[in-house]
Amino acid sequence: MSGPQHPPQRTASVGPQSAGMGSQAPPPQHHHQPQSQQNLNQIVLEYLAKKGYSRTEAMLRKESFKQDAEGRPIASRAEDQGGEQYFIAFDLILRWVETVLDIYKAELKRLLWPLFVYSFTSLAADFYPKEAERFFNLHKDRFEKEFEDDLRALSGIRLPEHVQSNDTAKLYRENKYRLTLSTAAFSLLVQHLESKETEGGSVVNTLLSNFFNIITVDRAAAGQERSLARLLASRFDDRDVPAEDEGIPGHNPGSANTSKDAPPVLTKLNLAPLPMENDLMEDVKAELEDQDAAHPPPPGKNTLVEEFEKRIKQEPLDDAPSRDSIPFPPSLARDVAMEVQRIKENRDRFKIEGRTGGVGPGVSVTMFTFHNTYDSLNCIEFSGDNTLVAVGTSESYIRLWSLENKPLTSPLDPPEHHASQSRRLIGHSGPVYALSFSPSIHVPNDSPFAAAQTNGNTPTSYPTGAPRYLLSSSADSTIRLWDLTSYTQLVIYRSHSGPVWDVRFSPYGHYFLSCSSDRTARIWSTSHISPHRLLVGHDADTDVVAWHPNAAYAFTGSSGPDRTVRMWDVQRGSPVRMFTGHTGNITALAAAPSGKLLASADDRGDVCVWDLAAGRLAKRLRGHARCPVWSLDWSVESNVLVSGGADGTVRVWDVQPFTSAPATEKVAEPASGAGGATTGGAGAAGTSATTAGGKVDTAAAAAGVAKKTGTAGGKGKDVVVSPDQISAFPTKKSPVYKVRFTQMNLVLAGGAYLP
Numbered sequence: 190m191s192g193p194q195h196p197p198q199r200t201a202s203v204g205p206q207s208a209g210m211g212s213q214a215p216p217p218q219h220h221h222q223p224q225s226q227q228n229l230n231q232i233v234l235e236y237l238a239k240k241g242y243s244r245t246e247a248m249l250r251k252e253s254f255k256q257d258a259e260g261r262p263i264a265s266r267a268e269d270q271g272g273e274q275y276f277i278a279f280d281l282i283l284r285w286v287e288t289v290l291d292i293y294k295a296e297l298k299r300l301l302w303p304l305f306v307y308s309f310t311s312l313a314a315d316f317y318p319k320e321a322e323r324f325f326n327l328h329k330d331r332f333e334k335e336f337e338d339d340l341r342a343l344s345g346i347r348l349p350e351h352v353q354s355n356d357t358a359k360l361y362r363e364n365k366y367r368l369t370l371s372t373a374a375f376s377l378l379v380q381h382l383e384s385k386e387t388e389g390g391s392v393v394n395t396l397l398s399n400f401f402n403i404i405t406v407d408r409a410a411a412g413q414e415r416s417l418a419r420l421l422a423s424r425f426d427d428r429d430v431p432a433e434d435e436g437i438p439g440h441n442p443g444s445a446n447t448s449k450d451a452p453p454v455l456t457k458l459n460l461a462p463l464p465m466e467n468d469l470m471e472d473v474k475a476e477l478e479d480q481d482a483a484h485p486p487p488p489g490k491n492t493l494v495e496e497f498e499k500r501i502k503q504e505p506l507d508d509a510p511s512r513d514s515i516p517f518p519p520s521l522a523r524d525v526a527m528e529v530q531r532i533k534e535n536r537d538r539f540k541i542e543g544r545t546g547g548v549g550p551g552v553s554v555t556m557f558t559f560h561n562t563y564d565s566l567n568c569i570e571f572s573g574d575n576t577l578v579a580v581g582t583s584e585s586y587i588r589l590w591s592l593e594n595k596p597l598t599s600p601l602d603p604p605e606h607h608a609s610q611s612r613r614l615i616g617h618s619g620p621v622y623a624l625s626f627s628p629s630i631h632v633p634n635d636s637p638f639a640a641a642q643t644n645g646n647t648p649t650s651y652p653t654g655a656p657r658y659l660l661s662s663s664a665d666s667t668i669r670l671w672d673l674t675s676y677t678q679l680v681i682y683r684s685h686s687g688p689v690w691d692v693r694f695s696p697y698g699h700y701f702l703s704c705s706s707d708r709t710a711r712i713w714s715t716s717h718i719s720p721h722r723l724l725v726g727h728d729a730d731t732d733v734v735a736w737h738p739n740a741a742y743a744f745t746g747s748s749g750p751d752r753t754v755r756m757w758d759v760q761r762g763s764p765v766r767m768f769t770g771h772t773g774n775i776t777a778l779a780a781a782p783s784g785k786l787l788a789s790a791d792d793r794g795d796v797c798v799w800d801l802a803a804g805r806l807a808k809r810l811r812g813h814a815r816c817p818v819w820s821l822d823w824s825v826e827s828n829v830l831v832s833g834g835a836d837g838t839v840r841v842w843d844v845q846p847f848t849s850a851p852a853t854e855k856v857a858e859p860a861s862g863a864g865g866a867t868t869g870g871a872g873a874a875g876t877s878a879t880t881a882g883g884k885v886d887t888a889a890a891a892a893g894v895a896k897k898t899g900t901a902g903g904k905g906k907d908v909v910v911s912p913d914q915i916s917a918f919p920t921k922k923s924p925v926y927k928v929r930f931t932q933m934n935l936v937l938a939g940g941a942y943l944p
Contacts, residue, residue, distance in 0.1 A: 272317035275308040278389035293374045303366040307400045310358050318347040335772045338749035357750050364437045365402040375405045436769050445764035455804050456765045460784040461509035463739040469520040473528045496536040510741040514760050527630045527654050534932040541824050551916045554839050554936040558923050562941040569927040569939035570624040572656045574631035581621030587614040599675050616678045619664030623691040628698045629656035662689035668703055684720050691733045695740045702743050704731035710745045722762040727751050735778035746775025754789045768799050776817050781827035788830055790818035798844050810842050812910045820928045831936050833925030839918040839938045
């Protein structure tokens with residue numbers, strides 16, 4: 190049996206042979222190898238070269254380098270590399286900024302923080318969770334000093350859902366980050382990005398166009414803040430300070446209008462003193478004439494009437510608010526007595542005028558220290574007549590002391606009750622965060638008003654000018670009004686939906702201002718249990734408040750990520766100014782008695798002085814190291830500022846404008862004394878450490894604060910002290926909670942001893 194039959198193999202034609210043709214062999218088989226992309230490119234290049242198409246040949250050669258041997262494209266552009274594009278782009282800018290010329294470095298460094306935020310949130314929004322975490326951890330140390338709060342808020346973002354739900358991320362991505370650069374610096378930036386387009390420049394350009402609002406200014410026209418000397422001096426500073434118009438939301442300097450198309454013209458302000466009532470003016474002048482006749486002034490001193498007419502101008506001022514715009518109760522005899530006493534103190538006070546050797550005169554400070562507090566004190570407040578001090582505690586009560594060591598009696602006390610020099614006010618159900626006395630002034634016992642008061646029905650222990658009321662705010666979301674005659678609670682004000690951080694009586698009484706964690710401030714009157722105005726605009730907790738001396742405007746300060754100071758029109762309840770530039774949470778505000786300047790402080794130790802009319806930063810004062818500054822106050826002349834804070838010092842600053850070019854900030858030299866401090870005389874300041882420019886300061890070291898502060902690189906930086914500091918008064922271990930100038934230009938300070 191034969192094996193399996195296989196199909197015949199077709200090796201030649203099986204059909205009939207063609208005529209005239211014999212048997213033929215099969216045609217040879219050709220095995221064509223596929224040409225590689227590289228060989229094909231080479232063939233085309235040779236053809237183009239042969240034909241003389243040199244330009245096309247050059248373009249093809251350039252493109253062929255972007256393909257591998259199999260023809261697959263090679264990712265040579267940063268934007269083609271997924272999440273790595275943001276690493277490449279940020280590293281490109283970082284390396285360039287660190288090597289750029291010093292005259293541009295200070296302003297170009299301000300690009301790094303917003304680029305970091307937008308690169309990180311873009312990684313999370315594009316669903317690169319691992320890359321987002323790696324990017325954040327790689328660069329966060331660079332920004333910890335200045336943006337600690339924002340970093341904490343952003344640290345948990347990894348996914349698109351996190352970006353959409355995180356308040357800080359939404360604030361950045363829904364608003365364009367405003368940044369002002371000089372024309373030369375911006376041109377340098379654009380040239381660098383264009384030259385490095387495929388190495389990350391296009392990625393940076395995309396971020397700049399989507400998330401930045403860059404304003405270019407001419408350095409010569411931008412003023413002293415962007416002068417060459419100021420930029421070069423900033424090389425020695427260990428902190429990057431944002432410009433006053435930088436950040437989220439961007440705005441024209443000073444303007445409260447954050448719209449992109451907002452006009453650069455600022456609202457005109459009425460900063461002059463509030464005009465006095467005609468009836469009150471006549472009563473005060475008549476009383477002053479009587480006192481001048483009874484007690485003529487010594488030769489060379491103005492009479493009380495002359496002092497009054499000098500202080501109260503008769504002609505109306507163009508920038509004075511209308512008396513009718515803010516309704517106040519009619520004046521009483523007590524108001525006449527207080528105005529008369531103010532005129533006396535204004536004439537007889539220690540006047541802070543002129544300079545000695547270019548430095549303002551020193552002032553005296555009386556420090557009140559509270560012992561055995563066990564870190565339970567939250568706030569300290571002095572009354573306007575300098576006879577009472579009140580403290581708010583974390584144990585929900587308020588305690589009052591007499592600064593004259595007199596018993597605090599109440600008509601409600603039983604006859605056998607032995608009055609002490611202190612009183613405890615109980616009513617809040619949470620920690621007490623702020624206190625404010627109603628306006629008061631000390632009326633001497635030999636005053637005719639005090640004699641009339643003594644002969645009347647009011648007890649002799651209650652002088653005419655003594656404070657009548659005390660306001661307190663607490664974590665229980667309430668504000669309470671206390672009567673300082675009976676030391677009892679009168680009214681509870683409820684409206685805020687969170688802890689009330691601060692409360693402040695207006696300069697004329699009757700109205701008061703409060704702020705809360707609900708991001709609002711409210712204007713109240715003592716006679717109504719609901720607020721008259723609701724001030725809304727901050728993007729974070731509203732932490733501190735203050736009044737303008739004419740009571741026509743109010744000020745609020747907030748914490749991160751907002752960190753702005755806003756000025757509000759009391760009558761309309763709308764913002765008229767917004768000041769940005771702080772790197773920390775706002776912790777203190779104080780308006781100058783002249784009504785033209787505002788001082789603000791933050792928890793990073795910076796004090797800023799703002800020109801209200803121009804809406805611009807006038808001065809930045811440093812000396813409190815990196816410790817929070819908790820209290821500010823002005824001298825009567827508005828040319829000296831005093832501050833106190835957690836570093837345990839009271840510092841006095843000269844805020845008068847310089848007649849010549851201001852000195853740059855100096856860095857403390859390496860200290861040679863114990864604890865890093867050099868001991869030596871400092872005039873009114875006591876002991877201090879000498880700085881490179883002759884400025885002396887060891888108050889921080891004497892108060893137990895280290896002179897060196899750590900940095901991300903592990904190297905210590907010396908504390909910068911502004912040349913505007915007149916003197917510094919260190920305590921032993923007592924953080925300063927409150928500072929206040931009296932009408933006689935004496936400084937009162939209060940703190941708690943914390944061993």
